[in-house]
Amino acid sequence: MLNYTIISGSIRQNRNSHRVSLHLMERINSEPNSKAQLIDLAEANLPVMTDLWDKHPQHTEAYTKLADTLKNSDAFIWVSPEYNGSYTAALKNFIDHFPKQAFYRKPVGVVSVSTGALGGIRGAMNMQELALAVQAYALPQMLLVPQVTAKFDSAGAVTDETFSKQLNLFVTELTWLSDALKNKVDSNQ
Numbered sequence: 001m002l003n004y005t006i007i008s009g010s011i012r013q014n015r016n017s018h019r020v021s022l023h024l025m026e027r028i029n030s031e032p033n034s035k036a037q038l039i040d041l042a043e044a045n046l047p048v049m050t051d052l053w054d055k056h057p058q059h060t061e062a063y064t065k066l067a068d069t070l071k072n073s074d075a076f077i078w079v080s081p082e083y084n085g086s087y088t089a090a091l092k093n094f095i096d097h098f099p100k101q102a103f104y105r106k107p108v109g110v111v112s113v114s115t116g117a118l119g120g121i122r123g124a125m126n127m128q129e130l131a132l133a134v135q136a137y138a139l140p141q142m143l144l145v146p147q148v149t150a151k152f153d154s155a156g157a158v159t160d161e162t163f164s165k166q167l168n169l170f171v172t173e174l175t176w177l178s179d180a181l182k183n184k185v186d187s188n189q
């Protein structure tokens with residue numbers, strides 16, 4: 001069983017990108033041998049990071065639970081809107097709260113979301129760099145979601161079937177990498 005954790009990176013009121021996180025959670029859960037859970041950064045509501053995990057004076061129960069969830073994950077999907085050419089401050093703040101070990105040698109698929117036409121490629125590329133910084137393996141195939149409100153409804157259902165091809169490719173490639181890393185398969189298949 002592959003345990004995926006989707007990190008939903010927008011904490012903005014009336015956010016649009018969360019619908020993509022909801023969709024991916026349902027989608028991954030429908031795959032054989034895959035289980036997905038979601039960390040909603042709006043719910044996690046972590047303060048601005050003031051010290052490293054190891055030095056933090058007191059870990060609250062909620063903070064420890066989040067750390068355990070990361071530790072027990074085999075693979076991640078980071079979903080963020082593009083804000084001013086990058087991912088959200090909330091996502092960076094969240095990642096900075098935890099030891100790199102939580103992500104070490106694990107795959108991260110990045111998903112950038114925008115209401116604009118381009119889908120936030122700069123946000124996606126910056127997320128891939130962040131994944132490398134925490135010693136994770138960034139999946140080369142990023143998922144870019146332009147004009148998000150025309151592609152997903154607020155519950156996460158796809159409303160534009162032409163987008164299914166990109167979604168399928170992303171999930172297929174992430175599943176392959178996650179499976180390969182978990183089982184250390186050396187194969188070209």
Ligand SMILES: Cc1cc2nc3c(=O)[nH]c(=O)nc-3n(C[C@H](O)[C@H](O)[C@H](O)COP(=O)(O)O)c2cc1C
Nearest residue numbers: 010012015016017018081082083084085114115116
């Ligand atoms: C602070 C801010 C900066 C933004 N910068 C970009 C940007 O660089 N590129 C882009 O395509 N859209 C940008 N947008 C528009 C977002 O794509 C749009 O607001 C989207 O709904 C944001 O996701 P969210 O609703 O989940 O917060 C920006 C929006 C905000 C609030």
